[in-house]
Amino acid sequence: MELMEWLTHNQAGELVFTMLVAMLPVIELRGAIPFGVALGLNPWAALTASIIGNLLPLPFIVVYIRRIFQWMRRRLPRLNHLVDRLEHKAHLKGRKVSKYQYLGLMIFVAIPLPGTGGWTGALAAAFLDMPLRKAVPALVAGVFTAGFLVTFLTYVVKMAII
Numbered sequence: 001m002e003l004m005e006w007l008t009h010n011q012a013g014e015l016v017f018t019m020l021v022a023m024l025p026v027i028e029l030r031g032a033i034p035f036g037v038a039l040g041l042n043p044w045a046a047l048t049a050s051i052i053g054n055l056l057p058l059p060f061i062v063v064y065i066r067r068i069f070q071w072m073r074r075r076l077p078r079l080n081h082l083v084d085r086l087e088h089k090a091h092l093k094g095r096k097v098s099k100y101q102y103l104g105l106m107i108f109v110a111i112p113l114p115g116t117g118g119w120t121g122a123l124a125a126a127f128l129d130m131p132l133r134k135a136v137p138a139l140v141a142g143v144f145t146a147g148f149l150v151t152f153l154t155y156v157v158k159m160a161i162i
Helices: 003-009 011-022 028-039 043-055 058-075 077-098 101-110 118-127 132-161
Strands: none
Touching: 003 011, 011 028, 011 043, 028 043, 028 118, 028 132, 043 132, 058 077, 058 118, 058 132, 077 101, 077 118, 101 118, 101 132, 118 132
16 A cells, blocks of 8 residues: 555544644644645544654754754754754743743643744753753643644634534
8 A cells, every 4th residue: 555545544544644744843733733624534533643743753852952953063054054044933932931941831732823833842852951841741731732722712613614
């Protein structure tokens, strides 16, 4: 069976596909939940796959992003502009988060709007030097909250269309 057919024509594939979409920066779980429901998953299955997919990269971002940026600056100087933009974004978002620390991080991640989310929250946590053991619970709580909000909105929109 071809990969795309497997990803779109059976429940296990749809779960994996939804999880992979949730792992993407910018799209994250905010796009993955409606995507999974559109594939045919029930909202709870789409929520579960999206939460797992969205959470998987976050600890790695908190721990390794600064080293990755340093490596990129040394080895790939053409990408310095991109690294500068990402660092600037992290510092701007970090200002909003730093006032309330971990509660601020959780609320920032929970708001289902563009420019917020797990990836940006993890980036902000890294640049605010938040310890992983304290940042992860805030990121998890934010992702869960955003997931429930997006699932509810997806369900409401789906019911309005049907």
